[in-house]
Amino acid sequence: MKFFIAPIEFSNVSVLNSITKDISVIFKDNVSLISLPLNTAAAYSRDRGQYFSTQLIADAMKLTPAYDGKVLMLVEFDLFVPVFTYVFGEAQLNGKHSIVSLCRLHEEFYSGKTNDKLLHERSLKEILHELGHNMGLIHCRNWNCVMHSSQGVEEIDIKGNFYCPECSGILSNNGYKDTFVKLTPDNDSLSKIIDSDHIT
Numbered sequence: 001m002k003f004f005i006a007p008i009e010f011s012n013v014s015v016l017n018s019i020t021k022d023i024s025v026i027f028k029d030n031v032s033l034i035s036l037p038l039n040t041a042a043a044y045s046r047d048r049g050q051y052f053s054t055q056l057i058a059d060a061m062k063l064t065p066a067y068d069g070k071v072l073m074l075v076e077f078d079l080f081v082p083v084f085t086y087v088f089g090e091a092q093l094n095g096k097h098s099i100v101s102l103c104r105l106h107e108e109f110y111s112g113k114t115n116d117k118l119l120h121e122r123s124l125k126e127i128l129h130e131l132g133h134n135m136g137l138i139h140c141r142n143w144n145c146v147m148h149s150s151q152g153v154e155e156i157d158i159k160g161n162f163y164c165p166e167c168s169g170i171l172s173n174n175g176y177k178d179t180f181v182k183l184t185p186d187n188d189s190l191s192k193i194i195d196s197d198h199i200t
């Protein structure tokens with residue numbers, strides 16, 4: 001399984017680099033950065049000052065037939081779907097496309113304080129969450145699991161950056177057994193995994 005990351009109007013190079021590195025470790029180097037000529041203006045709601053994520057995914061589908069794998073769009077603007085005030089991201093269940101916004105993952109958004117480490121951690125969790133939906137996972141009741149649904153950013157901070165044993169089992173059954181490095185509560189710090197990966 002290949003994973004394609006498509007930054008859209010994305011200027012945060014340091015987050016992009018660190019996220020790409022982490023995702024490459026987790027998904028065993030099956031990750032490529034791609035450029036999608038997406039017309040984001042078509043998904044913009046002037047009333048809400050936000051972008052309709054479902055529309056962006058629908059438009060991206062027309063641009064990605066050549067990419068055989070999962071396509072993750074990364075944006076910095078705020079996303080919505082009509083029934084919610086905002087969404088952190090959206091994904092097609094058992095599908096190819098997902099989108100994650102950094103907009104409400106910034107600590108500046110809440111406290112006015114910059115925290116790059118927190119931004120990075122939150123981004124990684126939301127990316128793993130949306131890619132989990134792509135690989136057939138639904139929301140998990142386990143508060144530690146990255147597939148737990150997050151209504152607010154504090155719930156993202158509570159959960160881990162790993163698929164729980166139950167979700168990992170479903171991924172294996174869905175054919176993604178050898179696609180990713182398994183994260184567990186025992187070694188849920190990705191930095192540890194990256195370190196050990198670099199040592200061996």
Ligand SMILES: [Zn+2]
Nearest residue numbers: 129133139149
């Ligand atoms: Zn979800």
Ligand SMILES: [Zn+2]
Nearest residue numbers: 140145164167
């Ligand atoms: Zn789970």
